[in-house]
Amino acid sequence: MRAMVMTDFGGPEVFELRDVPKPAPGIGELLVRVIAAGTNPVDAKIRAGGSWAGITPPAILGYDASGVVEAVGLGVTEFKPGDDVFYTAEVFGNQEGTYAEYNVVPAAIVAKKPPSLSHFEAAAVPLAGGTAWEGIVRRIKLRVGETILIHGGAGGVGSFAVQFAKASGARVLATAGPENQETLRDLETDVPIDYRNSDVFEVVRKATAGRGVDAVFDTAGGDLLAHSIPVTRPFGRLATILGPSGDFTQAYLRNHTIHGVFLIRERARLEEMTPVLARVRPLIDEVLPLEKVAEAHRRMESGHGRGKIVLQVAA
Amino acid sequence: MRAMVMTDFGGPEVFELRDVPKPAPGIGELLVRVIAAGTNPVDAKIRAGGSWAGITPPAILGYDASGVVEAVGLGVTEFKPGDDVFYTAEVFGNQEGTYAEYNVVPAAIVAKKPPSLSHFEAAAVPLAGGTAWEGIVRRIKLRVGETILIHGGAGGVGSFAVQFAKASGARVLATAGPENQETLRDLETDVPIDYRNSDVFEVVRKATAGRGVDAVFDTAGGDLLAHSIPVTRPFGRLATILGPSGDFTQAYLRNHTIHGVFLIRERARLEEMTPVLARVRPLIDEVLPLEKVAEAHRRMESGHGRGKIVLQVAA
Numbered sequence: 001m002r003a004m005v006m007t008d009f010g011g012p013e014v015f016e017l018r019d020v021p022k023p024a025p026g027i028g029e030l031l032v033r034v035i036a037a038g039t040n041p042v043d044a045k046i047r048a049g050g051s052w053a054g055i056t057p058p059a060i061l062g063y064d065a066s067g068v069v070e071a072v073g074l075g076v077t078e079f080k081p082g083d084d085v086f087y088t089a090e091v092f093g094n095q096e097g098t099y100a101e102y103n104v105v106p107a108a109i110v111a112k113k114p115p116s117l118s119h120f121e122a123a124a125v126p127l128a129g130g131t132a133w134e135g136i137v138r139r140i141k142l143r144v145g146e147t148i149l150i151h152g153g154a155g156g157v158g159s160f161a162v163q164f165a166k167a168s169g170a171r172v173l174a175t176a177g178p179e180n181q182e183t184l185r186d187l188e189t190d191v192p193i194d195y196r197n198s199d200v201f202e203v204v205r206k207a208t209a210g211r212g213v214d215a216v217f218d219t220a221g222g223d224l225l226a227h228s229i230p231v232t233r234p235f236g237r238l239a240t241i242l243g244p245s246g247d248f249t250q251a252y253l254r255n256h257t258i259h260g261v262f263l264i265r266e267r268a269r270l271e272e273m274t275p276v277l278a279r280v281r282p283l284i285d286e287v288l289p290l291e292k293v294a295e296a297h298r299r300m301e302s303g304h305g306r307g308k309i310v311l312q313v314a315a
Numbered sequence: 316m317r318a319m320v321m322t323d324f325g326g327p328e329v330f331e332l333r334d335v336p337k338p339a340p341g342i343g344e345l346l347v348r349v350i351a352a353g354t355n356p357v358d359a360k361i362r363a364g365g366s367w368a369g370i371t372p373p374a375i376l377g378y379d380a381s382g383v384v385e386a387v388g389l390g391v392t393e394f395k396p397g398d399d400v401f402y403t404a405e406v407f408g409n410q411e412g413t414y415a416e417y418n419v420v421p422a423a424i425v426a427k428k429p430p431s432l433s434h435f436e437a438a439a440v441p442l443a444g445g446t447a448w449e450g451i452v453r454r455i456k457l458r459v460g461e462t463i464l465i466h467g468g469a470g471g472v473g474s475f476a477v478q479f480a481k482a483s484g485a486r487v488l489a490t491a492g493p494e495n496q497e498t499l500r501d502l503e504t505d506v507p508i509d510y511r512n513s514d515v516f517e518v519v520r521k522a523t524a525g526r527g528v529d530a531v532f533d534t535a536g537g538d539l540l541a542h543s544i545p546v547t548r549p550f551g552r553l554a555t556i557l558g559p560s561g562d563f564t565q566a567y568l569r570n571h572t573i574h575g576v577f578l579i580r581e582r583a584r585l586e587e588m589t590p591v592l593a594r595v596r597p598l599i600d601e602v603l604p605l606e607k608v609a610e611a612h613r614r615m616e617s618g619h620g621r622g623k624i625v626l627q628v629a630a
Contacts, residue, residue, distance in 0.1 A: 139572070234579075240567055249558025252575030257454070260567030264549075 003100035025073035036123035038087025040066025054092035062097035066122035111270035132160035144169030154180035318415035340388035351438035354456035369407035381437035447475035459484030469495035473499035558589025598622025
């Protein structure tokens with residue numbers, strides 16, 4: 001089968017199109033014909049030097065996939081050949097990723113593809129959308145009528161977060177660079193904030209009449225979470241998908257709760273998201289052929305992405 | 316009336332017994348004859364230089380009280396003279412504290428004294444017990460069968476935390492200095508840990524067979540919370556009553572939730588605690604006459620307290 005193999009750790013040029021053996025599903029596993037593979041910033045971090053992730057070159061990267069079940073392993077009863085599915089794969093050791101024509105995956109972390117989404121759209125959802133769902137819905141438990149500040153609202157995770165927050169009935173303040181203000185408006189952000197040309201926290205103060213927000217979701221990192229504490233109301237909930245830095249000594253005086261969010265693969269979350277995906281459109285920056293994965297990585301590493309880049313794997 | 320007045324910011328010697336006018340209750344307020352006043356570490360911090368708390372000497376400090384309603388202000392229907400009550404007062408501006416024979420307090424933050432407790436015991440509960448309740452029950456939401464690590468289990472807040480955790484059906488690991496190991500055992504701590512003579516986190520690892528705890532409650536501060544992250548299971552909940560320092564970058568990888576806890580006065584929490592106070596005994600270090608408040612402060616500032624110090628106000 002065709003696969004884009006990471007031949008070494010390094011720059012985007014380490015990918016090479018190779019013909020590799022088609023894998024076979026083991027007990028409880030599915031063999032999936034990948035139609036579309038999603039790319040994620042973590043792919044680029046691993047490519048740049050990811051022995052910490054338990055991956056050794058040559059290896060096939062890629063966490064997200066949408067495709068068709070080609071064969072099922074022993075003990076699999078919930079899927080049959082021909083089913084459309086989507087998932088975030090585990091990639092380490094002998095578990096190869098989704099930058100390939102075929103992928104083997106434990107059935108337990110796979111769900112039926114939402115009927116409302118194309119394979120390209122579905123491949124953009126599992127990791128980024130799942131992380132946003134985990135933060136906004138399961139951890140922050142955002143409620144109708146609340147106000148949330150989302151750092152990085154035009155990015156892969158952030159664009160899902162803005163939409164899940166809107167779908168939850170909340171008022172959304174979100175930040176992005178000047179080039180992505182239009183994107184924030186397209187996502188129906190109530191208060192789009194240009195973090196380069198304005199004082200984010202002053203805008204938040206004014207937009208909330210000095211009362212601050214009920215919740216914060218940080219997809220950008222650094223000390224943004226710490227700086228958000230003074231504009232978050234007492235008993236507010238903050239979540240981050242990155243290791244936060246800065247000074248948190250005031251958080252206890254405001255009775256804040258801070259959630260760290262890191263995606264654990266599971267079918268249940270994919271199924272929970274499915275009905276909501278009928279009204280939330282994955283924000284897709286570009287669809288590129290599998291062979292152009294290096295280009296996808298370059299764009300993700302620029303930090304100015306607008307949603308997700310998806311690889312077309314099947315012809 | 317008699318009151319121990321803080322004549323200036325400074326050492327414990329700034330307290331002076333004075334005869335001051337008896338206050339009168341305003342709309343929605345109670346005049347309470349204080350029988351016992353609880354002392355708290357924050358009293359000593361304010362005495363040492365507490366303009367940050369909105370207090371200017373001369374002033375009467377003291378947050379906790381248990382006593383008898385002497386008179387009620389206009390609009391108060393839920394209390395009548397003669398009722399036994401307990402509460403944590405607000406102290407700032409013209410609101411004086413409980414180191415005095417009488418105290419005026421908004422009825423909204425007062426509850427009936429639990430019948431299971433003496434006035435001395437009840438005066439030890441509101442601030443420290445309320446903070447422990449807020450952390451263990453309302454924020455961490457500790458459940459039967461879970462395991463919790465409590466830093467500072469023999470202190471004012473910690474001794475309530477250990478007991479509320481045990482009453483919740485949890486397994487409790489708690490730390491204290493060598494002089495308070497006996498106290499931890501008296502509180503039925505499952506794994507008492509001497510933080511001076513053992514490696515706390517190594518003990519936790521061994522006692523949990525390497526799996527770590529479900530929850531952490533930190534009453535001691537510094538970087539203890541940050542160091543607790545590696546011994547807390549994925550999706551674990553941590554709470555602190557102080558501004559935490561240290562490195563929290565790993566917390567998101569473990570999907571941890573960190574709660575900052577700072578007591579807000581309210582009647583509801585006092586009433587929630589009341590049935591549980593029938594089986595949780597406030598740990599009282601010593602009962603001293605009101606005039607010996609300086610001694611109480613010296614003992615609290617030593618950092619080796621064993622539970623609470625209560626002042627006997629009424630003869």
